[in-house]
Amino acid sequence: MAGLTRFHFGRNTLERLARFGYGARGAVYCVVGALAVLAAIGRGGQAGDSKSALRTVLGGPFGAWIVGLIALGLFGFALWRLIEGVTDADNRGSGLKGLVVRAAHVGSAAIYSGLAVTAASLALGLGRHRGSQDGMQDWTAWLLSKPLGLWLVGLIGLGVMGGGIAFLLKAWKGDVTERLALDAAACRWAKPIGRFGYAARGIAFLLIGGFFVAAAWHQASSEVKGLAGAFAALRAQPYGWVLLALVAAGHFAFGAFGLIQARFRRIDAPDLDKADDAVARVVRSVT
Template sequence: MPRLSSNPVEVLARLGYGARGVVYGLVGCLALLAAIGSGGQTGGSRSALQTLLSQPLGQIWLVLIALGLFGFCIWRVVEALTDADHRGSDMKGWGVRIAHLISGAIYAGLGVSALRLALGRGSGGGEDQAAQDWTAWLMSKPFGLWLVGLIGLAVAATGLGFAWKAWRGDAAARLSLPADKRQWVISLGRMGFAARGVVFVIIGGFLILAALHGSSSEVHGLGGALQTLQQQPYGWVLLALTAIGLFAFGLFGLVQARYRHIDAPDIDDAKAAVAQIER
């Protein structure tokens, strides 16, 4: 559980990391069941959330997850605009902060989907369709194909960055961990970043192919990436390993909710920083 804090931004951030962890845990668990032939599915985040509807108190869980994801969106925006994580204002720092803004928008959309599911106003499908719709819209703009291709390269590069972090990076760099928990948390983080690296590279590849072929129908999200793995030779093994990694990242998210160092600004400080940027 998140640590209690008097700073509302920190509370939102911790709830957000926990909610994101739950989503990844669900996706990983269902994909693993699909890999070993015990049910499950590879439909991505929205389809995974839909499975909660049939569980006891499913609607309440969906509302709580939605609120957590909205909190994560707010934290990402505050983090990016105020540099709460001290990324810096050089090219690399702004790159990370812009990526976090985009991440916030994506999780806000997922939060809306979870809330609509809880209220009986939506379905769990449509993840690929949503990706294809925005890609088609972007392709219709001047230099749209180039922009889609560049986004694909950026997503794939992010995936390679996750893979590098899994191999050589310190997954616990921003965690304030007790010494006896550090090693297994680092192992969880590395497994999780490796799995995210795989799916991000595949999703980036979809976008690049869409740009090359001028077809938005080639774009797929997380579910499409998992299905692609499943369709390869020994696909069930590839899917199972990736699913275990995604489940591990879900657990890592819960650890982040408890132990991540969050230097959240006060609400007034955050407003002042945003106003300064607007000027």
């Protein structure tokens, strides 16, 4: 193996990527929330999803550069979520609850990888003008056309709703700051922000999951809607602008809490160099 140059990708590098990722995700949801609040109170803005928010940022000063940096951060966040789920970096354990959380992290890695690709495409001028809702309806239609597809779409919906319930429980119990390196005084102001944010995400997940269940029940992919659809459903209710404003403000709080996580979250990144050394030893033993 002499002469082989190895890229050093250790614990500190992974921690920096994770923190950059939390910051990028936080920035996206701050924009999502701010735009939706403005839409709710009739001051312009758009009650859309994260991809709509990226397009809005793209249209601003230095938009392509900012969206490009967000794309890098989201790739870092997706990588951290994947490693977090596979290696159990947060010591969730191998019990049922721990495995569910770790599986959710792996699913989150896939979702944010897709968002990172979208952001990178937009930054490079390659982004399509179709909304994310169209894409969701396309793959839902494909899935519904397959054997047992109806049941799979329904299970996806129930899984998303389960995630919403988990967010709401986290907000209710108030343990949102348990993995932050903050003293009691700082937690007193960070905790309400996090609880408000998780509650808003929980409501959105319940609505989005409900759309999937409705799609399965009616066997119609047109029933599927994303965050923009959830905002629209809230707006359509009596005093809907108040409901939309509250949930939108909660998404801004979720984004702000992501920025707090970027600075203060405890990140127990695994030492990937050890795994790299093990692989190198195996390679040497067979060559």
